[in-house]
Amino acid sequence: MSTQDTPLLARQPILDTHQTVVGYELLCRPAPEDTLTWQVSHGDRATSEVMISAFNDLGIDEVTGGLPAFVNFTEHWLQNPPILPATNLVAEVLEHIHPTDANLKALRTLRKLGYRIALDDYQGEIIHEPLLPLVDIIKVDIRRLGNLDSLPGLISRYQRDGLTWLAEKVETQEEFKICRDAGCELFQGYFFSRPANVYGKRLPDNQLAVLQLIRLLNDPDAEFDDIASALQSDPQLSYKLLRIVNSAAVGCAREVTSIHRAIVIVGLSRLKAWANLISLGKLSDKPPVLREQAVVRAYLCQALTFAWPHLDDDTAFTIGLFSLLDAFLDFPLDAICERLSMPEPLTLALTRQEGDYGFILKTVIAMEQADWDSIDWNVLAGMGVTPADLEFQYLKALHITRELLRSEAG
Template sequence: MYFYAARQPILDKDKNLFAYELLFRDGLDNVFPNIDGHEATTKLIAGSQFEFNLEDITGTKPAFINFTLETLQKGYASLLAPEQVVVEILETVQPGKRLLALVKELKDAGYTLALDDYIHNPVWRHFYPYIDIIKIDFQALSVEQISKILNDIKDFPAIKFLAEKVETHEQFEIAQQLGFTYFQGYFFSKPEVIQSKSLAPSEITLAELLYETSSAEINLRKITEVFERDVNLSYKLLRYTNSAAFKRRAEISTIKQALVVLGAEELKKFLSVLFTAQVSSNKPIELMSLSLTRARFAELLAQSHGQMKDTAMAFLAGMLSLIDAILDETMESALSKLPLSNEIKNALLNNEGVLAQYLALVKLYEQANWTDAATLIEQLKLDPKEVPDAYHDAVQWANLQLQAVSGVA
């Protein structure tokens, strides 16, 4: 069985990761309304029990999972530990005595409860003592409507509000001012302020190394000399070769040996990961996580597609697809600082070439836009059964890299 699940981050006021919402479909050609909420939740719960570990997708963070009245009645939430899940009651569930009894039961068992796409109705007041989070669609309601909802529920201070579909920093700031605690949307992956940020000397060195490793035949002597001139960079290289992210095969006695053991492909990844980690050091960690996931996902797509000689180019394109947000400037300005190949620049700036198609598929998958994803997969002649596995592999790989980078960044 193949699971087509995307995860979307939920951040707090400081843009720290709070949780992920898991968005599930039964297949790229099987989208709502062909599969109802009951079936989607059932298969997601079954998958987490028998096919994959929930932690592989969400790490140590809880997963927001949608529940219908039927799945709540069948007790599916109890198959997951309270600390693993936020029980998200779908907006299609009508408030009533039956639902209220289920909510009380889950609350007593220690579960965190959320109302999804909240539509204001006085009858929900009976539920407020047991509800932890209320999700409000920032695209569906006006600021005035949202303010009224928050004011009407102010007598229940334990309830936290989550603004979903927050796509710009202006919306994020408005939501903060209104009193929201959590935020869902890709506002964090766009530039906050259009400005010019110069690269630090170490970042320039890394950019030069990225360029040196961009050719098929890398100059090992020249790259070794650069590492040997920078003790900080050498230390990070040695730490990385000894991390869980890379299975070390031999004892290391020289910088050149470390580079040889690492190999050209792993070296390219290491440099692009390290560069992105350094320039995004004051950014939300989820921005780095998303960059890593995109990079690995794009690389796996390129490997499956078989149309690129050097699939590390897809990795770098995926990694740099958020460089505008990392540097808080336009993509054009950000890329002008980097000596990149025209193929990568055309993909990121002009949406041209096969690299651009990989990145388009990556973004569609993030958004759980399965219909358009299926169309693009067919156009690329990719195996639709391999794509979800590639995404899950990319997520797990990104989690492992973040652990490694935290030791070397």
């Protein structure tokens, strides 16, 4: 199968005002031709591929964890809806679809079938006004809006009971607050993983404690007994680690009841990796989706080392996990690396995405954001990694992350 013929599935979380994930937009793009012209002319197929992958091949619960899936509906799919349950499917009406009689009739039919309908990329265009009484969610691309000062007026002009406004491409906490105060109830973008304030602040004591533990866990000179003692001295950490070790996902023959035994059974490297991610969970002021994102990055980075035999997969896991430390701690990543005494290659991978580890991290972030043009497909092809491999490993990372976090939560 050629690169052009292989779809890639990605998901972008949709959060509410409490920064809790309430759904995912599913994105399917053949790579690397991610141009608007291509999307318009091949949109029917793209929607078909994402629905087949999500609902048939993978299972929608596996992809979204039972949350609603937002899927782009072209004019064809609008007038010929898929034979799928409407419970967890939100039909996104694309911005270039006009309110013709046929399309308005199709929307009424979708509503009768129980679908929720979202209007994508609305900017207040008069031509789209006939669609508004038939939609449940209006998505506003704030990057295209230009001036956020106009958002409250746009919302108040068309607000009605039962209508929800969703702000897209929200990149900072400040933008999130502005959109929330303007009346938006749903949000899409990477504001939840961007530091709210990274300069001129001291790390709180709880963050310092987490950082000190992480430093010990990743100190190559730390003794076995030192690490075991650090893990055992934290009852919550020990309990969660033992829950993971004894979960069905790990599959131990008999119950493991001590940290020393856990290290022997599963290995020190793997146990340290799990301890790292549990430690990040102690930063309770951060949305859960941030840790999920970090863990998915970690497993995907680790999985891609199959193409680089000279790289250490546990190091790749750590790089993926730590790639969002600045968002967890609201502190510059280079300063965090210095505090952790990270080796230079790891620091360069994290802060500049340089070197082989950095290339893997850059690829993972682009995959996560469905930014196919930023992926160097030629280098990946040279390493024997196909788009299908990347998609498979991404979805596998989502599955492992969900199982791991479920095991930890108990």
